[in-house]
Amino acid sequence: MIEHVLQTLPQVIIDGLALGAVYAIVALGYTMVYGILELINFAHGEIFMTGAFVGTALLLSFSAFGWLSSMPMLLALLLVLVATSIVTGLLGMGIERIAYRPLRNAPKLITLITAIGISFLLQDFVRFITELKKGNYILTGPSLFTGQVNISASSIWSGFHDASVKSSFFIVLVTAVVMMMTLDFFVNKTKWGMAMRAVAQDRETAALMSVNVNKVIALTFFIGSALGGATGVLFAIQYGTIDPYIGFILGLKAFTAAVLGGIGNIRGAMFGGIVLGLLEMFAAANLPIVSDGILGAEYKDVFAFSILIIVLIFKPEGLFGKVSVEKV
Amino acid sequence: MKKWLNVFEQNKRIQATLIGAYIATTFISLYLAQKSVVAFLLLLSSLLFLYFTSFSNRVKWGIGILVLSVLLPLAASQGEAYQSYMEVATLVGIYIAMALGLNIVVGLAGLLDLGFVAFFAIGAYTYGIFATAQANNFMPFGKYPLSGESFWIFLIVGCVVAAIFGVLLGIPVLRVKGDYLAIVTLGFGEIIRIIFNNLDKPVNITNGAMGLASVQPPKLFGIEFMYPSQFYYVVLVILLLTIFIVRRLEYSKIGRAWKAVRENEIAAQAMGIPLVRTKLMAFAVGASFSGMMGVVFAAKQTFVDPTSFTLLESITILVMVILGGMGSVPGVILGAALVTILNLQVLTELTNWLNQLSLSGVVHIPDALSPAKMQRFIFGLILIVFALYRPQGLLPAKNPRFDEKELKSGVTNVADGKEGAKGVYFNG
Numbered sequence: 001m002i003e004h005v006l007q008t009l010p011q012v013i014i015d016g017l018a019l020g021a022v023y024a025i026v027a028l029g030y031t032m033v034y035g036i037l038e039l040i041n042f043a044h045g046e047i048f049m050t051g052a053f054v055g056t057a058l059l060l061s062f063s064a065f066g067w068l069s070s071m072p073m074l075l076a077l078l079l080v081l082v083a084t085s086i087v088t089g090l091l092g093m094g095i096e097r098i099a100y101r102p103l104r105n106a107p108k109l110i111t112l113i114t115a116i117g118i119s120f121l122l123q124d125f126v127r128f129i130t131e132l133k134k135g136n137y138i139l140t141g142p143s144l145f146t147g148q149v150n151i152s153a154s155s156i157w158s159g160f161h162d163a164s165v166k167s168s169f170f171i172v173l174v175t176a177v178v179m180m181m182t183l184d185f186f187v188n189k190t191k192w193g194m195a196m197r198a199v200a201q202d203r204e205t206a207a208l209m210s211v212n213v214n215k216v217i218a219l220t221f222f223i224g225s226a227l228g229g230a231t232g233v234l235f236a237i238q239y240g241t242i243d244p245y246i247g248f249i250l251g252l253k254a255f256t257a258a259v260l261g262g263i264g265n266i267r268g269a270m271f272g273g274i275v276l277g278l279l280e281m282f283a284a285a286n287l288p289i290v291s292d293g294i295l296g297a298e299y300k301d302v303f304a305f306s307i308l309i310i311v312l313i314f315k316p317e318g319l320f321g322k323v324s325v326e327k328v
Numbered sequence: 329m330k331k332w333l334n335v336f337e338q339n340k341r342i343q344a345t346l347i348g349a350y351i352a353t354t355f356i357s358l359y360l361a362q363k364s365v366v367a368f369l370l371l372l373s374s375l376l377f378l379y380f381t382s383f384s385n386r387v388k389w390g391i392g393i394l395v396l397s398v399l400l401p402l403a404a405s406q407g408e409a410y411q412s413y414m415e416v417a418t419l420v421g422i423y424i425a426m427a428l429g430l431n432i433v434v435g436l437a438g439l440l441d442l443g444f445v446a447f448f449a450i451g452a453y454t455y456g457i458f459a460t461a462q463a464n465n466f467m468p469f470g471k472y473p474l475s476g477e478s479f480w481i482f483l484i485v486g487c488v489v490a491a492i493f494g495v496l497l498g499i500p501v502l503r504v505k506g507d508y509l510a511i512v513t514l515g516f517g518e519i520i521r522i523i524f525n526n527l528d529k530p531v532n533i534t535n536g537a538m539g540l541a542s543v544q545p546p547k548l549f550g551i552e553f554m555y556p557s558q559f560y561y562v563v564l565v566i567l568l569l570t571i572f573i574v575r576r577l578e579y580s581k582i583g584r585a586w587k588a589v590r591e592n593e594i595a596a597q598a599m600g601i602p603l604v605r606t607k608l609m610a611f612a613v614g615a616s617f618s619g620m621m622g623v624v625f626a627a628k629q630t631f632v633d634p635t636s637f638t639l640l641e642s643i644t645i646l647v648m649v650i651l652g653g654m655g656s657v658p659g660v661i662l663g664a665a666l667v668t669i670l671n672l673q674v675l676t677e678l679t680n681w682l683n684q685l686s687l688s689g690v691v692h693i694p695d696a697l698s699p700a701k702m703q704r705f706i707f708g709l710i711l712i713v714f715a716l717y718r719p720q721g722l723l724p725a726k727n728p729r730f731d732e733k734e735l736k737s738g739v740t741n742v743a744d745g746k747e748g749a750k751g752v753y754f755n756g
Binding site (some may be wrong): 001040099102103106108109110112113115116118119120121122124125127128131132157185188230248249254256258296299301302305306308309312313316 | 411434438440442496499501503504507508510511512514515516518523525526614639643646650696701702703705707708709711712714715719737
């Protein structure tokens with residue numbers, strides 16, 4: 001049994017890293033908004049999904065115009081990523097303006113309910129448009145970066161099996177790392193980043209220090225949503241087929257990742273995402289074997305949610321979060 | 329205009345004449361025009377008008393029960409559409425009871441539960457497993473399916489099992505606050521659905537995605553309950569019982585404790601309210617209503633499978649509560665009735681009508697836009713619009729208002745806290 005687990009380990013790690021990178025960036029959106037507004041932006045998973053659809057639509061129209069073959073693949077990808085992140089970023093800002101800003105002083109329950117409403121609205125809106133254009137709401141993008149790369153893990157240690165990787169894996173990983181590093185630099189080293197951290201610490205005091213709070217919150221939503229949308233494109237490239245309902249469960253898991261790393265903590269969210277992706281892939285690959293086929297791979301979702309529940313019970317501040325004390 | 333309204337509000341005789349005429353008209357029109365869904369809905373809405381009249385509560389209840397138990401079935405029973413009308417009415421009843429359960433958790437105790445349908449699923453599977461041959465697979469004793477008479481016992485069993493799961497979910501979850509709670513309950517709802525979907529191995533308990541077919545119909549004194557028109561009465565009785573219990577709970581000690589916890593946890597705790605017990609109680613009571621209705625649902629559909637218990641269902645119930653008004657029993661009843669009728673009747677009728685229009689070539693509506701598929705859109709819109717502009721819902725909750733002077737001067741029996749006691753008023 002152990003032998004089998006070890007044999008599949010290289011493949012599990014590679015798949016887990018790809019999934020984890022996606023979780024990590026989506027988790028960033030949750031954690032940034034939570035850090036600044038103490039609001040779970042339920043619609044963030046849907047923004048990710050919208051990004052996946054916008055990106056796929058762009059890629060499809062690129063290939064319809066024949067541009068995809070006439071320019072380098074990477075350039076096309078870059079163009080699509082930038083365009084998609086602008087679209088979803090604006091979408092996120094719009095959502096904040098319409099649905100969250102009027103309720104900033106309302107009870108949290110109410111804001112959460114609007115967030116769920118937005119999320120349902122987006123799901124159906126995307127379904128409607130896709131179904132209108134394609135006749136079917138499940139969309140398959142053009143296959144890009146499909147070359148297989150073999151990683152001969154067996155040469156490292158003979159107990160491993162070789163792993164095979166789609167070349168899109170490297171694109172996903174590199175883009176994800178670049179995005180995370182840029183964000184980390186932005187938040188920690190620039191003036192706007194400082195303003196964001198100030199607003200997250202204390203909104204009123206930041207306003208007194210001549211920080212334009214509304215602008216900073218809008219910017220936070222823009223960045224979080226832009227990253228989420230771009231990740232949607234990466235997801236569509238890596239996994240091929242998308243439908244309007246991918247956002248909800250993925251968003252939930254990304255939220256789990258954010259909680260795991262300590263909500264409000266940007267580096268924690270990245271770490272939590274990678275860990276959750278690895279754990280989930282590990283569970284999906286090994287649960288059936290370890291339990292003699294009793295627990296199928298379908299239980300991987302149960303596994304992820306159990307992690308969420310366990311973390312919330314025993315360490316609600318997450319791995320890197322600060323313990324918050326409630327004052328009356 | 330205002331003067332006339334005032335006169336109208338004070339004169340019970342005019343009200344009685346009008347509501348009587350309304351009920352009679354809609355009754356006759358449904359009796360004569362069987363296919364008219366509009367007449368059916370209008371007859372149902374007489375209950376809403378009844379709510380706004382100024383009769384005493386007892387009279388209102390009397391008329392309401394008369395309309396629901398005699399007039400509505402009688403008027404609908406004259407044509408082929410009888411069973412489909414009763415089907416709608418039964419489902420409305422089931423959803424109202426569930427929404428009342430969720431109202432305790434969300435509306436009174438202020439705990440946002442996004443996995444509420446899990447308890448419904450638990451109730452449905454509790455009856456479904458033992459009322460089919462499925463239980464033979466793992467039960468060491470007894471012969472299954474159990475006969476239809478066991479349904480009445482299972483109403484209680486479903487209630488208790490759901491309540492136990494409510495507490496089981498509650499214990500870990502209540503250590504987390506507010507918005508985390510919403511996410512965890514959402515996760516719980518998904519976990520329950522996935523488990524029911526996969527619990528066909530190693531021992532086949534739920535029959536997985538295939539579902540449980542041909543659940544035994546309930547039996548009472550040798551009569552088998554097969555048709556919606558029969559279930560209608562079962563649901564009606566349970567529903568009346570539920571409403572009675574909910575209203576009693578709301579003004580009891582635990583009900584006031586729930587409201588206190590909703591308004592401010594720390595302050596409530598400082599006033600000596602045991603937080604954990606109060607919240608667990610809310611979860612258990614809310615879940616038990618849902619579990620009981622799950623049993624009825626399983627018996628009525630005679631088929632249980634995991635697809636009936638998705639997240640969309642949980643959100644639908646939440647929409648009912650928000651639309652009607654969190655914490656308001658009449659509001660939630662109205663909300664549940666509106667959403668269920670919208671779902672079952674209005675959207676499908678509208679789709680049929682649009683299909684006919686596009687068949688005859690008047691307008692062309694793309695298939696993607698057919699109203700039956702727009703549920704999510706409509707629900708999302710309702711949630712946003714109500715949260716932004718009318719967070720208190722259609723019929724806002726009323727809190728008893730106490731007149732300080734009267735309380736101090738009078739030595740009458742105010743202490744028992746009954747509604748309508750001297751010095752206590754309902755505002756709004």
